[in-house]
Amino acid sequence: xxxxxxxxxxxxxxxxxxxxxxxxxxxxxxxxxxxxxxxxxxxxxxxxxxxxxxxxxxxxxxxxxxxxxxxxxxxxxxxxxxxxxxxxxxxxxxxxxxxxxxxxxxxxxxxxxxxxxxxxxxxxxxxxxxxxxxxxxxxxxxxxxxxxxxxxxxxxx
Amino acid sequence: xxxxxxxxxxxxxxxxxxxxxxxxxxxxxxxxxxxxxxxxxxxxxxxxxxxxxxxxxxxxxxxxxxxxxxxxxxxxxxxxxxxxxxxxxxxxxxxxxxxxxxxxxxxxxxxxxxxxxxxxxxxxxxxxxxxxxxxxxxxxxxxxxxxxxxxxxxxxx
Amino acid sequence: xxxxxxxxxxxxxxxxxxxxxxxxxxxxxxxxxxxxxxxxxxxxxxxxxxxxxxxxxxxxxxxxxxxxxxxxxxxxxxxxxxxxxxxxxxxxxxxxxxxxxxxxxxxxxxxxxxxxxxxxxxxxxxxxxxxxxxxxxxxxxxxxxxxxxxxxxxxxx
Amino acid sequence: xxxxxxxxxxxxxxxxxxxxxxxxxxxxxxxxxxxxxxxxxxxxxxxxxxxxxxxxxxxxxxxxxxxxxxxxxxxxxxxxxxxxxxxxxxxxxxxxxxxxxxxxxxxxxxxxxxxxxxxxxxxxxxxxxxxxxxxxxxxxxxxxxxxxxxxxxxxxx
Numbered sequence: 001x002x003x004x005x006x007x008x009x010x011x012x013x014x015x016x017x018x019x020x021x022x023x024x025x026x027x028x029x030x031x032x033x034x035x036x037x038x039x040x041x042x043x044x045x046x047x048x049x050x051x052x053x054x055x056x057x058x059x060x061x062x063x064x065x066x067x068x069x070x071x072x073x074x075x076x077x078x079x080x081x082x083x084x085x086x087x088x089x090x091x092x093x094x095x096x097x098x099x100x101x102x103x104x105x106x107x108x109x110x111x112x113x114x115x116x117x118x119x120x121x122x123x124x125x126x127x128x129x130x131x132x133x134x135x136x137x138x139x140x141x142x143x144x145x146x147x148x149x150x151x152x153x154x155x156x157x
Numbered sequence: 158x159x160x161x162x163x164x165x166x167x168x169x170x171x172x173x174x175x176x177x178x179x180x181x182x183x184x185x186x187x188x189x190x191x192x193x194x195x196x197x198x199x200x201x202x203x204x205x206x207x208x209x210x211x212x213x214x215x216x217x218x219x220x221x222x223x224x225x226x227x228x229x230x231x232x233x234x235x236x237x238x239x240x241x242x243x244x245x246x247x248x249x250x251x252x253x254x255x256x257x258x259x260x261x262x263x264x265x266x267x268x269x270x271x272x273x274x275x276x277x278x279x280x281x282x283x284x285x286x287x288x289x290x291x292x293x294x295x296x297x298x299x300x301x302x303x304x305x306x307x308x309x310x311x312x313x314x
Numbered sequence: 315x316x317x318x319x320x321x322x323x324x325x326x327x328x329x330x331x332x333x334x335x336x337x338x339x340x341x342x343x344x345x346x347x348x349x350x351x352x353x354x355x356x357x358x359x360x361x362x363x364x365x366x367x368x369x370x371x372x373x374x375x376x377x378x379x380x381x382x383x384x385x386x387x388x389x390x391x392x393x394x395x396x397x398x399x400x401x402x403x404x405x406x407x408x409x410x411x412x413x414x415x416x417x418x419x420x421x422x423x424x425x426x427x428x429x430x431x432x433x434x435x436x437x438x439x440x441x442x443x444x445x446x447x448x449x450x451x452x453x454x455x456x457x458x459x460x461x462x463x464x465x466x467x468x469x470x471x
Numbered sequence: 472x473x474x475x476x477x478x479x480x481x482x483x484x485x486x487x488x489x490x491x492x493x494x495x496x497x498x499x500x501x502x503x504x505x506x507x508x509x510x511x512x513x514x515x516x517x518x519x520x521x522x523x524x525x526x527x528x529x530x531x532x533x534x535x536x537x538x539x540x541x542x543x544x545x546x547x548x549x550x551x552x553x554x555x556x557x558x559x560x561x562x563x564x565x566x567x568x569x570x571x572x573x574x575x576x577x578x579x580x581x582x583x584x585x586x587x588x589x590x591x592x593x594x595x596x597x598x599x600x601x602x603x604x605x606x607x608x609x610x611x612x613x614x615x616x617x618x619x620x621x622x623x624x625x626x627x628x
Contacts, residue, residue, distance in 0.1 A: 005486060010580075012572040012622055015476060015517075017486070031271035032258060033293035034309055046486075101189060101483040107265055107578015108422050109481070114188035117274025120293050125282050136190035136277050151483055152191055162329060167423075169415040169465055172319060172360075174329070203329075258326040264421015265579050266324075308326055345585035346572060347607035348623055415503060421579055428502035431588025434607050439596050450504035450591050466505055 002058060002082075003044040004075030006112050008103040019044040023104045024073065027116055035120070038067070047075025047082075047099075055085045063091055069123045072097045073116075076146060079132055083141035087130040096123040098133045101151050159215060159239075160201040161232030163269050165260040176201035180261045181230065184273055192277070195224070204232025204239075204256075212242045220248055226280045229254045230273075233303060236289055240298035244287040253280040255290045258308050316372060316396075317358040318389030320426050322417040333358040337418045338387065341430055349434070352381070361389025361396075361413075369399045377405055383437045386411045387430075390460060393446055397455035401444040410437040412447045415465050473529060473553075474515040475546030477583050479574040490515035494575045495544065498587055506591070509538070518546025518553075518570075526556045534562055540594045543568045544587075547617060550603055554612035558601040567594040569604045572622050 001007070001022050009020040024039050042061055043054055062070055074082060076099045083097050098119035100112035119133040130141040134153045147154050158164070158179050166177040181196050199218055200211055219227055231239060233256045240254050255276035257269035276290040287298040291310045304311050315321070315336050323334040338353050356375055357368055376384055388396060390413045397411050412433035414426035433447040444455040448467045461468050472478070472493050480491040495510050513532055514525055533541055545553060547570045554568050569590035571583035590604040601612040605624045618625050 005483075010573055010577055012476075013620070015488070017488075027271070028293070030266065030268060031275075031293055032268050032291070032309065033271075035293050102481055105578075105580065106481055106576065107580070109187065109576065109578070111187060111189050113270045114184070114190075114274035117271035117276075117293070118188075118278035119274075121275035121278035121290070121295070122282065124294075125279065133278070134189070136185070136188055136192050136274070137281070138278070149484070152189065162326075167416055167420055169319075170463070172331070174331075259324055262423065263324055263419065264423070266419065266421070306327070341585070342607070344580065344582060345589075345607055346582050346605070346623065347585075349607050423501065425501060425503050427584045428498070428504075428588035431585035431590075431607070432502075432592035433588075435589035435592035435604070435609070436596065438608075439593065447592070448503070450499070450502055450506050450588070451595075452592070466503065 001039065001041045001044075001073050002047075002050075002054070002075070004047055004073060004099045005103050006073050006075075006098075006100040006115075007044065007105075009105045017103070022073075023112075024116075027104065027113060031113070031117060033120070035124075045075070047078035050075070050078050050082070055082055058082060059086055059089050062086060062093065062095060063089065065093075068093050068128075070095045071119050071123045074099050076101060076134070076151075077148075079134075080141070080145060083130050083132050083144075087141040092128050094123055094126050094128050095130045096126070096133050096138070097131070158196065158198045158201075159204075159207075159211070159229060159231050161204055161230060161256045162260050163230050163232075163255075163257040163272075164201065164262075166262045174260070179230075180269075181273075184261065184270060188270070188274060190277070192281075202232070204235035207232070207235050207239070212239055215239060216242055216246050219243060219250065219252060220246065222250075225250050225285075227252045228276050228280045231256050233258060233291070233308075234305075236291075237298070237302060240287050240289050240301075244298040249285050251280055251283050251285050252287045253283070253290050253295070254288070315353065315355045315358075315387050316361075316364075316368070316389075318361055318387060318413045319417055320387045320389075320412075320414040320429075321358065321419075323419045331417070336387075337426075338430075341418065341427060345427070345431060347434070349438075359389070361392035364389070364392050364396070369396055372396060373400055373403050376400060376407065376409060377403065379407075382407050382442075384409045385433050385437045388413050390415060390448070390465075391462075393448075394455070394459060397444050397446050397458075401455040406442050408437055408440050408442050409444045410440070410447050410452070411445070472510065472512045472515075472544050473518075473521075473525070473546075475518055475544060475570045476574055477544050477546075477569075477571040477586075478515065478576075480576045488574070493544075494583075495587075498575065498584060502584070502588060504591070506595075516546070518549035521546070521549050521553070526553055529553060530557055530560050533557060533564065533566060534560065536564075539564050539599075541566045542590050542594045545570050547572060547605070547622075548619075550605075551612070551616060554601050554603050554615075558612040563599050565594055565597050565599050566601045567597070567604050567609070568602070 008017045102110040104112035165174045259267040261269035322331045416424040418426035445452045479488045573581040575583035
């Protein structure tokens with residue numbers, strides 16, 4: 001877990017969005033998920049504010065993890081940057097990165113719960129590699145970009 | 158789409174649960190899904206009330222569909238029966254069956270949106286066969302049962 | 315609190331609606347309510363199943379309460395019966411009865427949170443008497459009925 | 472309707488809160504409200520950005536309205552300023568101002584639907600004057616302030 005829109009909450013005192021707690025645990029419970037999942041918070045940041053150091057922390061934790069299958073929640077704006085950095089690290093693991101366009105805490109308009117379900121499924125069955133999972137699909141890290149006008153992820157050759 | 162808890166609504170006149178419309182279209186929109194999906198309603202029934210004829214309609218439609226990848230929404234109580242019937246039909250397609258323990262219309266407690274995300278992911282990448290997708294996992298049709306006390310799906314050897 | 319649709323939950327094991335816990339405390343918290351409220355559960359029943367004895371329990375508790383202002387949550391089908399019974403008891407208190415057409419637990423379609431807000435407001439300012447609060451309005455107990463076809467409450471002369 | 476947190480939506484392209492449409496109509500429908508209500512949008516602004524001119528528009532519209540009972544949705548930060556300006560205008564109408572600490576669009580955490588229910592109730596029964604309705608209560612315009620640390624409205628003598 002690294003933060004991103006996915007985990008944003010509304011601060012009713014100042015009217016701004018912020019990170020309070022992650023919603024991942026309650027999401028897995030609500031999804032009645034019976035997989036053995038180890039949840040770890042690496043940081044809670046907007047991906048627009050992610051630094052090279054943050055990406056290094058993510059890479060380091062993926063490398064040292066004993067798991068062969070890793071799901072990263074991440075802000076959508078720099079998701080591709082992190083995916084490429086992990087791809088270049090050649091970790092021989094299946095790493096799936098997902099996020100949300102609308103915070104999970106915003107209730108019945110958020111895409112987060114759907115994205116989590118599909119990311120969790122893809123990470124179980126895809127071959128080793130780094131993938132972005134958004135819009136119900138998976139995209140290999142090196143051939144996807146976010147369309148900043150529409151918010152959709154698009155493949156390229 | 159065959160009905161099931163997944164698509165139940167609340168009838169505020171008589172206080173009972175019923176089928177009004179399917180929520181699948183709005184769920185794919187909310188999930189910002191960009192896959193090319195053809196939605197078809199075969200029936201809208203509780204799986205406890207499904208007949209052999211209903212299962213035959215499902216099998217027939219899976220067989221005659223031009224698609225190699227089929228996702229069926231279904232009541233959880235007889236999901237396994239339908240899965241086995243489809244497995245026995247040897248259709249050489251990837252067929253994934255999912256549902257929900259709590260209706261999607263019940264808002265932030267339903268597992269349906271998560272299940273839809275994971276079922277949609279699994280159907281894209283699993284080999285031909287028939288699978289049940291619940292609890293964040295996929296189960297081959299012939300080796301899963303629903304635990305009626307807990308509501309969880311469990312594999313068996 | 316007496317039950318009714320207002321407080322119904324969904325039992326995911328048998329697919330039926332039932333009473334688990336009341337949602338009143340969380341509703342007042344979510345409404346950021348700063349009034350001094352004493353919440354008491356008298357029963358948790360469908361109003362269609364309310365007996366004369368149940369109505370007597372409600373009357374008795376209203377009478378012996380030290381409060382001059384009482385808000386009752388109640389199933390909508392027999393709300394008027396209880397209101398008239400309380401009216402006949404001449405308690406010299408402001409008693410407001412409200413409920414919901416769709417359970418609060420069903421998320422963003424329920425009218426319950428709105429009804430609670432308006433009932434709480436009316437009970438603070440109306441003269442002593444017994445009132446039903448539904449549809450954004452208050453109705454004196456002796457001149458209202460529920461239209462069972464539409465679910466709306468209607469005044470009569 | 473003047474805007475405020477009450478009617479904020481989430482812009483998934485830039486991650487900011489903004490005004491898209493008002494939710495008032497759907498809120499009255501969901502509340503199954505049968506009152507005859509005329510909804511009018513005067514502006515859609517954060518109350519922190521409200522100018523003297525905006526307040527003059529609100530006063531002018533309250534004065535020229537043919538209705539004796541007016542409900543204003545408003546940002547909470549400058550709610551009291553507008554209330555006092557309307558109080559000073561001596562309009563001989565019952566004017567109730569309400570809002571929300573969490574946007575209605577944020578689903579099951581928002582106080583907006585409850586506040587709307589209570590404001591609508593109070594405006595029907597309070598004597599002519601200007602009132603703020605928040606936290607389940609009404610406060611005369613000249614004796615209330617918002618506690619900016621807690622977000623609660625507090626009376627003062």
